[in-house]
Each structure stands twice: as C-alpha cells, then as structure tokens.
Amino acid sequence: MISCLLVEDQTLVRLGLANLLNLSDEIVVDGQAQHGVEALQQLEHRDFDVVLLDMRMPELDGLGVLTALQKRTCLAPKVLIITTFEDCDVLVEAMALGAKGYVLKSIELEELIDAIKLVVAGGKVLQPALTDYLLQKQIAPQVILTAKELQVLKCLSLGMANKSIAHALSNSEGTIRNHVSNILAKLEVKDRTQAVLKAISNGLV
Amino acid sequence: MISCLLVEDQTLVRLGLANLLNLSDEIVVDGQAQHGVEALQQLEHRDFDVVLLDMRMPELDGLGVLTALQKRTCLAPKVLIITTFEDCDVLVEAMALGAKGYVLKSIELEELIDAIKLVVAGGKVLQPALTDYLLQKQIAPQVILTAKELQVLKCLSLGMANKSIAHALSNSEGTIRNHVSNILAKLEVKDRTQAVLKAISNGLV
DNA sequence: CAAAAACAGTGACAGATGTCATAGGTAAAA
DNA sequence: TTTTACCTATGACATCTGTCACTGTTTTTG
DSSP states (O other), X not given: OEEEEXXXXXXXXXXXXXXXXXXXXXXXXXXXXXXXXXXXXXXXXXXXXXXXXXXXXXXXXXHHHHHHHHHOOSOOOEEEEEEOSOOHHHHHHHHXXXXXXXXXXXXXXXXXXXXXXXXXXXXXXXXXXXXXXXXXXXXXXXXXXXXXXXXXXXXXXXXXXXXXXXXXXXXXXXXXXXXXXXXXXXXXXXXXXXXXXXXXXXTOO | OEEEEEEOSOHHHHHHHHHHHHHSSSEEEXXXXXXXXXHHHHHHHOOOSEEEEESSOSSSOXXXXXXXXXXXXXXXXEEEEEEOSOOHHHHHHHHHTTOOEEEETTSOHHHHHHHHHHXXXXXXXXOHHHHHHHHHHHHSOOOOOOHHHHHHHHHHTTTOOHHHHHHHHTOOHHHHHHHHHHHHHHHTOXXXXXXXXXXXXXXXX
C-alpha cells in the first residue's frame, strides 16, 4: 500500500478524491491537509510515500511547501502536483523546487493512480502541455529588457504618460521617450498600448 | 431521495463529489455530465430534482446550459452553481438566467447537502461574497457603453490604432476618434492605454 | 408624433507620442 | 586598457491622439 498525504484547500475536492483513492487497493490517503501549513505539520509527525499537492491554497501555497521541504535535510517525500493547469510558470518553478511531476485535475482516476505509482517508483510525470510550453519558451527569442526599461514598462502598465513617468523616475521626458522607443522595438510592437498588452500577457510586469 | 445531475468537467472532482453525495441518505447523483452538451442530452431523457452545475467547462459552459434551459417551456430543473469563485460577473449572469443559487467549491460537505435541500425546497442560496460584490457594483456608478463604443473598446484592447479601427469597422478615422473620446470620458481615464487597462480589469472586454 | 439617443462625419487645434541622430558619462567585461 | 552596454540628455521631425464645435441621419422611446 502506498501511503499518501493529500493537500488541497477545497473540502469537497479533497474529501472526494481521498474517497476515490481509498477505494483502490493500492493507495491509501492517510493524511489530509487544507493548506501548506497543515501539510508541513503532518509531515513533521510522520512520513508518507507521496504528497499530492495542490498549488493554489491559502496560508501557504504549493511552492511554499516545496521550498520548505527542500530545506529539510532528511529524506523528503515525493511530491506530485495536482493542478487546474493555468499557470505554467508556477509549474516550472515547482519542478525546479523538486516536485516529481504534475497532473491536471482533469485527469482520469486510473491515470492518476498510475501517475502516483510511477512517482513513488522514482519516476517523473509530465503532461504534454507543460513540455510544449517549455519548448515554446525556449524557441521564443527571450526579450531582454534592461532594469530601467522594465521600470518604465511597469509605469506604462499603470497607464502613465511620458511626462508622469519622467517626473516619477526623475528623468527628462526625452529620456523616457527614448526608453519607451527601445521597449517598443524590443517587444516588437508599435505603440505603448500594445506594449502594455504584451507585457501583461507575458507576465513581464 | 433527491435526484441530482452533476455537471463538472474535471473527472476527479466529479467522481469524488458524486461518491460523497451518494454516501448521504438524502441525495443520489444519478446523472453525470462532463460538460454542457452532455448535460443537456441527459436532461432531454429524464428529469432531475436539481442540477449541480460547474461554470467553467469545455464545449458548452454553465451560462450556455442555463440559456438553453431557459428556452425550454416545460418545467425546468432547479440549478445550483458550484464554482471556484473568481468570476462574480458570471455568477450575476447565472442568477439572472434562473440559477437558484451558487456555492463555492470550498464549501463543507454538510453545507452543500443543506444547500441542495434548500434549493430543491424552492429556496435560494447566496454566499456572502456575491452579495458584497453586488453592493459594491451598485455603489460604483455603472459605466454604460453603447454597442459601438464597446466594439471600439474591444479594438483598443487588441492594441489597434485609430486608423486600423476605422478601416476594420468601415468608419472614418474622425468618427473613431470621437468614439474613443467618448469612451475615455465614460471610463474616466485620460488615454487609450488606461482605457484598455480599465476594460481588462473590469472585464468589459 | 416628438424628444432623446446613438451613429456618422468634418475641420481645426493642442498636445502627446515615437523616431532619429548625436553625444557625454559611467560601470562592467574582455 | 579597450570595448561594450547602459543611462542620460537634447533638438527636430512626422505622426498619432484626443478635444471641441457643429451638422446631419437613423433608431428608440415616451
């Protein structure tokens, strides 16, 4: 039997999933936590073969738990992220922090059980969406803005005019115009509005 | 026994919740659907006392189901929305489309069962978050854009210049300028970039 | 019907925006 | 040390943007 700690803030989802997994004869959910803090408390008391970890949680989120686990010198449990997709960057971070893989909540029950077994056996589980995303990230020529440009871009994203930005950053308006011009060129857009849209959708701000 | 159709796209959540509800001796989930289209198919074949409806789904979402149900002249089932919060506006729309209430997925199981019974009995279930939001909305002077203005605003949100918009909507550039000017006045902002930011954050586009 | 909105258009204007060439100072990397 | 990149700045320029006043037409509404 694989012992499993389930960390998920939505009560219905947590109870339901625990029930489902317990119905199988290979996995037993013998620990539950509503959020990161509770999860760490449980992990202090006893060990689990695997931790099923939600990302979005109150108090302490998935990344927080992973960070805390990484600091533990003793044997760390395998962590399988269970997420609703959405935020690829967070998943990348999670993998970097030692997660053994992730599955979407849209996964079928059997696949989930297989994934858990795979992770416990020392494997990694990555669904296609993330690998695609990583590839795309690598292919897309990384936009490198200087510190100042990023500062100006943030101002743009607040809807500030060149004059306001100049005043806020203690520069001449002409300087700001130059920065804006460079930003537009780097982002390959034609005006500040497009720059803001691109910045938002790419998480640059 | 209250018969219940559960509409939820995430398999794990759906199966788990169905299991939980079936453990109670008052509610039986005797219909499941992965998305709106499946839900409507099920509803054609037979009746349920209540429909537990997720909002975000592929194919046909919660609002789509409600819209379709509203067109049915015969007796419509009570609908209880189950959501992850987030989008208040959608909830408002859902209520306007005849939903009997909504609960967050973070609800406790007992509360959910109570809510279902309440809805079946003809009541309405509204959690505090939404009522607060509605109040706030009413306090904030409602921005009323005309159809044309909304069309122009959408173009603005795509980063289009006046000339492009004029071409796209088959108007003179001057006309578009006037529309933009009116939009800025109504949104109480100073330029198109701020308008786009406000539009995005308020879900106007 | 009559009043009120919404829609389309023009022309003129001030100011904002973005580009370009040019150039000095500074700090980090080769 | 030399080079490179970054930050700063200016002036000139073309273009874009937003405002205003005024004129119509069409559609909605009381």
